Amino acid sequence: MTPIVEIEGLSKKFGKRTAVDSLSLSIESGEIFGLVGPNGAGKTTTMRMLVTLLKPDKGEMRVGGYSVRKSPREVRRLLGFMPDTFGVYGDMTVWEYLDFFGACYKIPAPQRTALIRDLLELVDIAHRRDDTVDTLSRGLKQRLGLARVLIHDPSVLVLDEPASGLDPRARVEIRELLLEVARLGKTILFSSHILADVSELCTRVGIMEEGKLVALGTLDELGQRLTPHRLVRVAFLPTIEREEARAVLSRLPGVMEARRLDGLESADWPSLEIEFNGDDASLHRFLAAMLEQGLPVVRFSEETQNLEEVFLRATRGIVS
Amino acid sequence: MTTQPSSRPIASSLRSTLYSLFPALYSLLSENPVIRKELRGRMRSRQGFFSLFFYLTTISLWTLLIYSLVAAEGSYARWDPDYRQNVGKAVFGTVVLLELTLVSLFGPILTSGAIASEREHQTFELLRTTLLSARSLVMGKLGSSLAFLFLLIFSVLPIQSIAFLLGGVGLAELLVSSLMLVVTAVFFCSLGLFFSSFMKRTTGATVASYATILLTHMFGGCVFLGLALTDTSLYSNTTPLDALYTNFLNIVLWTLFSTHPLSAAIFSEVVLVEEQNLFYTNVANNSSLIGSHTFYLPSPWIIFTLVYLLLAGILILLSVYFVKRPER
Numbered sequence: 001m002t003p004i005v006e007i008e009g010l011s012k013k014f015g016k017r018t019a020v021d022s023l024s025l026s027i028e029s030g031e032i033f034g035l036v037g038p039n040g041a042g043k044t045t046t047m048r049m050l051v052t053l054l055k056p057d058k059g060e061m062r063v064g065g066y067s068v069r070k071s072p073r074e075v076r077r078l079l080g081f082m083p084d085t086f087g088v089y090g091d092m093t094v095w096e097y098l099d100f101f102g103a104c105y106k107i108p109a110p111q112r113t114a115l116i117r118d119l120l121e122l123v124d125i126a127h128r129r130d131d132t133v134d135t136l137s138r139g140l141k142q143r144l145g146l147a148r149v150l151i152h153d154p155s156v157l158v159l160d161e162p163a164s165g166l167d168p169r170a171r172v173e174i175r176e177l178l179l180e181v182a183r184l185g186k187t188i189l190f191s192s193h194i195l196a197d198v199s200e201l202c203t204r205v206g207i208m209e210e211g212k213l214v215a216l217g218t219l220d221e222l223g224q225r226l227t228p229h230r231l232v233r234v235a236f237l238p239t240i241e242r243e244e245a246r247a248v249l250s251r252l253p254g255v256m257e258a259r260r261l262d263g264l265e266s267a268d269w270p271s272l273e274i275e276f277n278g279d280d281a282s283l284h285r286f287l288a289a290m291l292e293q294g295l296p297v298v299r300f301s302e303e304t305q306n307l308e309e310v311f312l313r314a315t316r317g318i319v320s
Numbered sequence: 321m322t323t324q325p326s327s328r329p330i331a332s333s334l335r336s337t338l339y340s341l342f343p344a345l346y347s348l349l350s351e352n353p354v355i356r357k358e359l360r361g362r363m364r365s366r367q368g369f370f371s372l373f374f375y376l377t378t379i380s381l382w383t384l385l386i387y388s389l390v391a392a393e394g395s396y397a398r399w400d401p402d403y404r405q406n407v408g409k410a411v412f413g414t415v416v417l418l419e420l421t422l423v424s425l426f427g428p429i430l431t432s433g434a435i436a437s438e439r440e441h442q443t444f445e446l447l448r449t450t451l452l453s454a455r456s457l458v459m460g461k462l463g464s465s466l467a468f469l470f471l472l473i474f475s476v477l478p479i480q481s482i483a484f485l486l487g488g489v490g491l492a493e494l495l496v497s498s499l500m501l502v503v504t505a506v507f508f509c510s511l512g513l514f515f516s517s518f519m520k521r522t523t524g525a526t527v528a529s530y531a532t533i534l535l536t537h538m539f540g541g542c543v544f545l546g547l548a549l550t551d552t553s554l555y556s557n558t559t560p561l562d563a564l565y566t567n568f569l570n571i572v573l574w575t576l577f578s579t580h581p582l583s584a585a586i587f588s589e590v591v592l593v594e595e596q597n598l599f600y601t602n603v604a605n606n607s608s609l610i611g612s613h614t615f616y617l618p619s620p621w622i623i624f625t626l627v628y629l630l631l632a633g634i635l636i637l638l639s640v641y642f643v644k645r646p647e648r
Contacts, residue, residue, distance in 0.1 A: 048647075051449050055646040076449055087443035091361050103353030104450035148446075 004029040004078075004156055004187050005050070010059030012045055012211075019045040021211035023059070027189060027204075029155070032182050034198035035191040036311060037208035043191040044084065046208070047160050050189075051081040064155060077105075080149035084161040086141050090134035094125060097133050098147060105152035119147040123177060139170030146177060150186075157181065159190035163197050175201060195311055209315045229256050229275040230283065231303040237296035242270035245295055252289050254278040269298060353452070354460025355467070358434075362468055371426065375472045376479075379418050383479055386414040405488025412483035413589065416497045419476060420504055420581045423469055427508025428529035430468060433522035434461035434513055435643060440522060454644035458517070458636060462509055469505040473498075492598050496588060496621050504581050507628040508533070510635040517639035536580070570603055571617065578620035579627050588621040 005027040012020040020042040027033045035043045048054040052072040061068040064078045102112040120126040123143040163171045207215040246258045256275040362368045390410045438444040515525040578584045591601045600616045
């Protein structure tokens with residue numbers, strides 16, 4: 001796979017505040033790359049520099065081999081950008097809106113007609129084609145924005161908070177739409193505060209904080225790197241006290257830490273979350289040892305790493 | 321890319337005619353999406369209708385007033401050709417001066433929000449990431465505003481034609497006044513566009529445009545006053561230096577006087593009527609020291625056209641620069 005987006009040593013300052021600090025990143029063709037981070041982490045600034053809107057202080061960016069600094073026009077041809085705010089021409093109909101942006105991308109008028117029809121079908125707003133943009137709901141506007149981004153058939157979509165402000169149904173629909181678009185072979189770079197969206201969509205994730213990329217990789221890689229121990233959740237019958245169970249568990253091999261866990265399945269069950277160091281065979285021995293010690297285990301499960309956990313660990317200590 | 325016209329018959333034939341007569345204009349209109357979008361929006365809006373209504377009503381009422389006043393003075397001589405020509409000139413002059421004033425006021429209204437409103441509606445960034453060049457965006461905004469102003473100017477032709485019925489107005493006056501109107505429209509639209517290109521808010525751009533126009537009018541007034549005050553001393557030459565100074569002052573004041581639309585229009589007419597010359601005027605300087613001599617100054621409309629087109633060109637280039645530069 002060849003990288004379609006390459007960022008090397010990118011830096012940007014606004015006055016004394018460093019918005020982006022020596023950021024290096026490479027995104028391969030066909031990836032869905034999620035950029036997450038707290039507010040002010042530098043996600044939007046990075047995206048705005050990539051789409052030629054903002055001039056970087058330092059660093060180099062290439063899209064499809066073209067330098068963003070030297071060949072902005074070629075880069076614009078390859079990119080489709082959807083900012084976090086939805087720019088509308090309220091007096092235009094949905095059709096006219098797409099036709100206008102199609103013309104801005106120099107698509108000949110005869111081709112635009114069929115293209116817009118197909119795009120409206122894709123984002124499922126063909127029935128609203130003659131309505132003015134102002135009358136659309138936020139979710140439909142976001143779909144229209146996605147159709148706009150796709151109008152010139154770009155290779156890379158740069159989407160800044162595409163699901164921001166949407167109701168749960170609209171969020172799910174946009175997520176499905178993005179997966180559909182990714183199946184068309186597009187590379188997607190998007191930022192989001194909604195970690196569930198990122199974890200369900202992304203092939204890779206970059207976590208930014210204070211302008212720096214503090215973590216990068218697939219969700220599994222990040223999980224292993226940031227939380228190297230396995231997380232095991234155990235619940236007991238209420239015949240044993242939680243502290244008693246914890247004292248027993250702490251002596252067993254492989255147990256790094258046992259923490260109190262509330263609300264696992266039943267409020268009556270004393271539950272513990274255990275950081276365990278070992279392979280699957282060790283885990284099996286750990287379960288057997290618990291039973292040998294006479295602990296009344298009613299539930300035993302290993303937790304997969306979620307992005308929320310990874311995010312909290314990656315940004316721990318810096319975010320107040 | 322130039323696309324050949326097709327689709328509906330009337331629209332198609334209009335496009336064919338436009339294409340055959342003005343290929344460059346056709347290309348500009350058909351290829352620049354901003355012009356089409358802006359014109360469509362403007363003609364759909366109430367603002368477009370009310371602008372046209374206000375423009376025509378103002379000019380009609382003033383013309384009627386001037387016609388009534390002039391006609392009332394010489395009602396006994398209504399069949400006298402000279403008198404009728406004077407009425408014709410008065411009507412024509414009124415319409416042209418009103419049009420110059422209104423075009424200079426409407427121009428910035430149409431363009432001061434052109435780029436700033438894109439920023440306000442958060443569409444500027446969308447446009448800047450497309451293949452639409454900064455030049456196309458600026459020219460599209462300017463072109464659509466000018467197209468609307470030309471609609472206003474042409475819509476007044478029936479009122480102006482009253483002057484042609486009465487006589488007294490020649491082809492030269494018609495052409496010069498039309499040229500001055502076009503140049504005024506181009507300059508004042510460019511002025512609004514310039515402020516719009518680097519100010520973030522439409523209100524700020526509009527205020528800045530009108531402040532500039534006010535200063536221009538005040539400056540024009542000062543020049544007029546200066547000319548009136550220095551007029552008596554202009555020819556009292558006692559030394560060769562005085563004579564040269566007088567000539568220099570004449571040139572400067574004449575040039576400054578020519579850079580105001582109304583004074584340029586009035587004095588172009590004066591030169592045309594009194595000296596029967598469309599292109600220049602004679603200035604005689606009777607100095608006892610350097611001798612009697614005459615020199616020529618171009619008619620005000622020529623200076624006005626050159627200066628305003630040059631300034632408009634600079635303002636357009638600056639607008640393109642401000643639109644083009646990425647944020648820092």
